[in-house]
Amino acid sequence: MMDAMIxxxxxxxxxxxxxxxxxxxxxxxxxxxYLDSAASAQKPRVVIEAMRNAMETQYANVHRGLxxxxxxxxxxxxxxxxxxxxxxxxxxxxxxxxxxxTGAINLLAHSYGRGMMRPGQAVVISGMExxxxxxxxxxxxxxxxxxxxxxxxxxxxxxxMAAFEALLADGKVGLVAITHxxxxxxxxxxxxxxxxxxHAHGAKVLLDGSQAIVHRRVDVRALDCDFYVWTGHKLxxxxxxxxxxxxxxxxxxxxxxxxxxxxxxxxxxxxxTWAEVPHKFEAGTPAILEGIGLKAAIDYxxxxxxxxxxxxxxxxTDHALARxxxxxxLRIVGQAQDRGGVVSFTLExxxxxDVATLLDxxxxxxxxxxxxxxxxxxxxxxxSTARASFxxxxxxxxxxxxxxxxARVREFFA
Amino acid sequence: xxxxxxxxxxxxQETILDHGRHPRHGHRLASFDATAKGDNxxxxxxxxxxxxxxxDGAIAETGFEARGCAISVASADLMAEVIAGxxxxxxxxxxxxxxxxxxxxxxxxxxxxxxxxxxxLAGVHEYPSRVKCATLPWHALIAALDGTQExxxx
Numbered sequence: 001m002m003d004a005m006i007x008x009x010x011x012x013x014x015x016x017x018x019x020x021x022x023x024x025x026x027x028x029x030x031x032x033x034y035l036d037s038a039a040s041a042q043k044p045r046v047v048i049e050a051m052r053n054a055m056e057t058q059y060a061n062v063h064r065g066l067x068x069x070x071x072x073x074x075x076x077x078x079x080x081x082x083x084x085x086x087x088x089x090x091x092x093x094x095x096x097x098x099x100x101x102t103g104a105i106n107l108l109a110h111s112y113g114r115g116m117m118r119p120g121q122a123v124v125i126s127g128m129e130x131x132x133x134x135x136x137x138x139x140x141x142x143x144x145x146x147x148x149x150x151x152x153x154x155x156x157x158x159x160x161m162a163a164f165e166a167l168l169a170d171g172k173v174g175l176v177a178i179t180h181x182x183x184x185x186x187x188x189x190x191x192x193x194x195x196x197x198x199h200a201h202g203a204k205v206l207l208d209g210s211q212a213i214v215h216r217r218v219d220v221r222a223l224d225c226d227f228y229v230w231t232g233h234k235l236x237x238x239x240x241x242x243x244x245x246x247x248x249x250x251x252x253x254x255x256x257x258x259x260x261x262x263x264x265x266x267x268x269x270x271x272x273t274w275a276e277v278p279h280k281f282e283a284g285t286p287a288i289l290e291g292i293g294l295k296a297a298i299d300y301x302x303x304x305x306x307x308x309x310x311x312x313x314x315x316x317t318d319h320a321l322a323r324x325x326x327x328x329x330l331r332i333v334g335q336a337q338d339r340g341g342v343v344s345f346t347l348e349x350x351x352x353x354d355v356a357t358l359l360d361x362x363x364x365x366x367x368x369x370x371x372x373x374x375x376x377x378x379x380x381x382x383x384s385t386a387r388a389s390f391x392x393x394x395x396x397x398x399x400x401x402x403x404x405x406x407a408r409v410r411e412f413f414a
Numbered sequence: 415x416x417x418x419x420x421x422x423x424x425x426x427q428e429t430i431l432d433h434g435r436h437p438r439h440g441h442r443l444a445s446f447d448a449t450a451k452g453d454n455x456x457x458x459x460x461x462x463x464x465x466x467x468x469x470d471g472a473i474a475e476t477g478f479e480a481r482g483c484a485i486s487v488a489s490a491d492l493m494a495e496v497i498a499g500x501x502x503x504x505x506x507x508x509x510x511x512x513x514x515x516x517x518x519x520x521x522x523x524x525x526x527x528x529x530x531x532x533x534x535l536a537g538v539h540e541y542p543s544r545v546k547c548a549t550l551p552w553h554a555l556i557a558a559l560d561g562t563q564e565x566x567x568x
Contacts, residue, residue, distance in 0.1 A: 349435075351483035353457060354426075357541060361422050370458040383458045383481050412419050413431070413484070 011308040017393050019044040019300075030363030033398045038183055038211060038342050038389030039367050041236045043297075050296035051238065051289050062288055063262060063279075073288060080291035081278070083298045084243055088228065089219040094251060096244040096278040097286055101210040102132040104229035104244035105177070107281060108206060109136035111254040112175065112227075119145035121174040124167050124203070126189070127153040127379055128182040131372040133208045137177060147172070153379065157185035157334035161193065168201035176205045180212035180228075184371045184387065185334025186317070186342035188212065195224050204250070210234055214391075215313050215340045217306040220245050232290065236391075237297030241290035244281070251277040258283040301392075309392055313341040316390045316399060323403035329410055333385050341390035344371070347406065350413040352384040358409045359386075364402055425537040425544075426484065429492075434484030439494035443477040450562060452554030454546055459486050463554040472501050476555070483547055489535055490551035496528035502559045509552045515539075516548045 017023050020042050025032045034042060054076060060069035062077045078092075085092040098104040113123070113136075123137045127150055141148045151164040159178070167173065176198040181188050191207055198205045206227040209218055213230045220228050227250070231242040246254075256263055256274055260283035265273040274280045301309070320343045324330055329348030347355055356368035368386045370377045377383060388402055419426075446464040453460050459482035468474040476494035480487050497505050512532055515521050519539035521529050538544045 353459075353483040353544070353547065354485070357425065357544065358419060358422060361419065369456070374458070377458070383460075408419065412422075412426070413435075 011304060011312040011392065013312070013393065013395050016304070017395075019046070020393050021045055021048070023393060027363040027365070028361055030361075033362075033364040033401055035388040035390065035394065035398065035402060036365045036367050037214075037391035037394070038234070038387065040233045040239070041214065041391050042393065043238070043293075044236055044300050046300050047237060047293045047296045051293040054289055054292045059289075061285055076295075077286065077288050077291045080295035080298075083295040087213075087218075087298050087302070088243075088245055089221045090245050091248060093277050094245055094248050096246065096251070096281040097291060098229075098242040098244050098281075099240060099287070100233070100242035101208060101229045101231040102136075102242075104231075104242050105132055105206070105208070106136045107244055107257045108177075108227055108229075108246075109140045110257045111281070112204075112250070113137070113140040113146065114144055115255040116250075116253065117144070117146055117174045120147075120172065122147035122149050122167075122172045124149045124151055124164070124173050124176045124178075124198075126151045126159055126164070126178045128157065128159075128185055128187065128373065128376050129177075129179055130183055130208065130210070131374070133177055133179060134375070146174075149173070150375075151178070153187075153376075156336055157182065157187050158336045159187075159189050159194070161190070161197075164194070165197050168198065168203060171202055173198070173201060173203040176203050178205070178207060180207045180209040180218075181215070181340050181342075182334065182373075182376075183211050183342060184344050184373050184376055184385065185336060186339040186344070187334060187336035188216075188338040188340060190338075191223050191225065199224070211340065211342065216310050226250055232294040232297065235294075235297055236300060238287075238290040238293040241287040241294050248277065251281070254281075256280050256283070260284045262286070304392060312392065313390055313394075316394055316396065317341050317343065319396045320388060320390070320399045320402075323399055324406065327403065327407050327410065330406065333380055333382070341394075342387060343389070344385040344387045346382060346385055347410055347413075350409060352386040354413065355386045355406070355409055358412060359402070359405055362401070362405050364398075364405060366402075425541060427534040427537065429534040430484060430488040433488035433491040437478075437480075437487055437491035439477050439491050440480065440487065441477050442479055443475060446477070448558040448561065450554050450557035452550045452557070454482075454550050456546075459483065459547060459550055461486065461490055461551050461554050463490070463551060463558050465555070465558050468499075472499055473497050473505060474499075478551060478554075480551070482550070483544075485535070485538060485544055485547040486550055489548040492532055492535070493551050493555060496531050497555070500528075505559065506556060509556060512552060513549055516545050 058072040060073045062074040084095045149167045152160045195205045204226040207225045209230040228245040233239040263283040331346045333344040352368035369384050443464040447467045448465040451462045461480040464477045466475045478490045519536045535548050538548045
């Protein structure tokens with residue numbers, strides 16, 4: 001997707017850091033080094049101001065008011081849908097707003113899983129899914145007699161493609177639901193290949209892009225995936241808003257998930273009819289301010305450019321692997337060829353929580369634990385890892401500080 | 415030892431590092447009268463506690479198997495040490511006092527020698543997310559004493 005050998009328009013990290021007010025904070029008397037962007041990214045000033053500005057100057061409910069404020073707010077909120085559609089190369093009617101990725105997957109498990117699949121069919125997930133892409137399918141299985149199959153991963157943390165294809169051989173698989181980038185291993189899955197293979201066996205494909213879309217341009221037409229979900233707060237936007245992309249014909253055919261206002265065409269006590277997509281799937285007052293904030297985040301990312309972002313994060317990831325790997329007793333979990341800015345590791349003699357506490361004392365924020373991926377932890381025979389993850393504002397110097405501190409953490413517990 | 419971590423000595427005192435690395439009671443008892451598991455679903459820490467009673471009903475011996483951080487292992491080990499010879503009721507009272515110590519850093523009844531022994535764990539009160547690491551083995555212990563199978567730190 002990108003070639004690290006070709007120099008890209010360099011990303012001016014120092015200038016970007018100026019855009020994120022929180023990076024001026026100190027933590028426990030030290031300069032904040034935020035290496036937990038994969039859990040949630042920090043917010044640029046343009047996002048903060050877009051939301052505040054909306055509240056201060058043009059706020060009302062959307063899609064219903066016949067007054068100036070409501071019309072302006074509706075325009076701003078629907079402009080967010082246009083921004084998402086342009087970001088993903090989709091049609092605006094194919095963009096459904098949800099609360100987050102989890103909300104989007106649960107919507108699919110209901111409207112596609114319960115609405116369109118039949119008992120005896122199967123869903124295939126992979127061995128490196130977040131709990132949010134496991135549990136909704138387990139609930140579907142238990143509710144509807146739909147089998148759940150798990151495609152194994154290799155020791156390097158890549159999808160075992162032969163085993164994956166074998167799981168589809170009997171033609172019973174109705175849906176493949178797989179991450180586009182692992183939140184633990186950093187692995188990019190070969191999405192185009194997965195889609196080709198699944199389609200050849202009659203299965204639809206959902207890609208969980210919660211991590212991937214932060215780091216690389218996602219073109220749903222080029223991928224030819226049937227569904228793609230992601231969440232705003234990891235893409236420098238606010239919490240509380242997520243995205244479900246679905247091919248128009250599928251969204252049209254799917255029954256609604258939640259009933260209520262906004263999602264209807266007409267209502268009587270005898271029967272109700274549904275609004276057109278995407279509104280059919282958006283019951284209730286939506287996350288208006290969050291949508292406005294999300295558009296500002298997308299504009300911000302687009303202005304930097306995915307090519308520059310991808311190149312910057314490749315540099316950071318390569319630097320992190322080079323600096324962390326030589327640390328005695330440190331084991332990188334996940335050695336995929338194609339990987340992004342998420343590095344998980346264990347340190348011999350020190351539990352991940354203790355590592356995180358010691359790093360925190362130096363102002364370094366990492367995540368420690370099972371990362372909502374317990375089956376994946378078991379696959380590698382561990383309970384937890386520490387994880388450093390990077391964003392547009394991360395610098396190689398911050399990674400150097402992480403590496404130097406980790407070497408001392410090891411001494412501390414030796 | 416780096417000086418940069420000097421202020422972490424309040425949390426990781428030598429007693430904790432020592433018992434975290436080399437727990438004296440970190441094993442399943444060959445025979446036991448009660449057992450229960452403790453689980454912190456937020457972080458994945460797990461502990462199973464085994465209790466053997468003396469003929470008079472007091473706790474004769476405690477062992478544990480734990481997968482967790484230095485603080486949770488050290489806490490389990492110190493717990494096993496201080497509850498030997500105590501009655502279940504006395505142990506419950508001690509846990510109430512210890513929980514207070516872990517949450518606030520203050521020792522409500524320092525006259526008890528057992529609490530003095532547990533004092534190195536008081537440093538967790540400054541790290542709210544780590545308090546559960548220290549109390550998880552106790553939750554499992556109380557579940558074992560109560561005859562329930564599982565405890566959660568939640």
